[in-house]
Amino acid sequence: MNERVKKMLQYNQVFVDNEVYLKFSTSKYPDRKIAILSCMDTRMTELLPAALGLKNGDVKMIKNAGGLISHPYGSVIFSLLVAIYELGVDTVLVVGHDDCGGRALNGKAIVEKMKAKGITQDALDEVERRHRNPVEWLTGFGDVCQAVDNTVKIIKTHPLIHSGVDVYGFVMNPETGAIRQVNHV
Numbered sequence: 001m002n003e004r005v006k007k008m009l010q011y012n013q014v015f016v017d018n019e020v021y022l023k024f025s026t027s028k029y030p031d032r033k034i035a036i037l038s039c040m041d042t043r044m045t046e047l048l049p050a051a052l053g054l055k056n057g058d059v060k061m062i063k064n065a066g067g068l069i070s071h072p073y074g075s076v077i078f079s080l081l082v083a084i085y086e087l088g089v090d091t092v093l094v095v096g097h098d099d100c101g102g103r104a105l106n107g108k109a110i111v112e113k114m115k116a117k118g119i120t121q122d123a124l125d126e127v128e129r130r131h132r133n134p135v136e137w138l139t140g141f142g143d144v145c146q147a148v149d150n151t152v153k154i155i156k157t158h159p160l161i162h163s164g165v166d167v168y169g170f171v172m173n174p175e176t177g178a179i180r181q182v183n184h185v
């Protein structure tokens with residue numbers, strides 16, 4: 001185990017021993033009945049909830065690279081279906097952000113980094129057979145507003161998400177926390 005993980009586990013032991021967890025106690029149901037799909041960017045970790053006035057227990061937070069849905073039957077939709085049908089969510093916010101690294105990802109460069117770390121061409125070929133071309137799959141999405149709009153559209157038109165679920169798209173400034181609504185496609 002590396003030192004970073006060891007330090008986190010040591011901290012966790014103190015956290016538990018001192019019962020710090022008590023101030024975070026809440027139920028599994030989101031008080032505001034909202035799920036937020038957002039980017040995993042570290043600038044958003046505390047800024048997004050603070051900018052929206054959220055506290056622990058208010059919403060279900062789903063994070064991934066770009067805050068987007070790349071497959072209509074993948075893990076993000078699965079998480080939204082659980083949030084809606086099991087946890088009472090009736091509103092979904094898709095929150096992208098300015099200066100997102102996902103916009104300009106170079107799929108070819110990522111594949112080359114994989115190869116440098118020992119990923120074989122056979123493995124890449126298997127991904128292409130089962131899913132899609134790895135270079136295309138790992139290439140950035142370009143315009144963040146359009147990407148948020150596309151994700152909103154996937155959610156709104158998904159055959160397993162009922163029409164009573166409100167879905168909104170936003171883009172956040174990762175420096176100021178200012179949020180603007182994106183026009184829906």
